Amino acid sequence: MPVITLAISPQSTEVKEQLISRLTAAAAEATGIAAAKFVVFIDETPRENIGVGGVPLDQLMAQQAASN
Numbered sequence: 788m789p790v791i792t793l794a795i796s797p798q799s800t801e802v803k804e805q806l807i808s809r810l811t812a813a814a815a816e817a818t819g820i821a822a823a824k825f826v827v828f829i830d831e832t833p834r835e836n837i838g839v840g841g842v843p844l845d846q847l848m849a850q851q852a853a854s855n
Contacts, residue, residue, distance in 0.1 A: 788826050791810050793810065795830070810825075811825045812824065813838075
């Protein structure tokens with residue numbers, strides 16, 4: 788079974804459903820492997836545990852929101 792793993796900050800159930808559906812469809816089309824064979828893992832990591840450019844993502848998002 789082919790496996791797709793996505794590491795992302797927490798998302799709603801609706802977003803995860805869309806990710807699973809679309810990632811599976813794209814991978815099946817690209818590889819020619821039946822969509823039913825794919826397994827998708829979504830690893831949700833809290834924003835404070837993600838760093839972008841040396842800054843925790845939650846802080847970066849707060850800074851961007853304050854500047855808008």
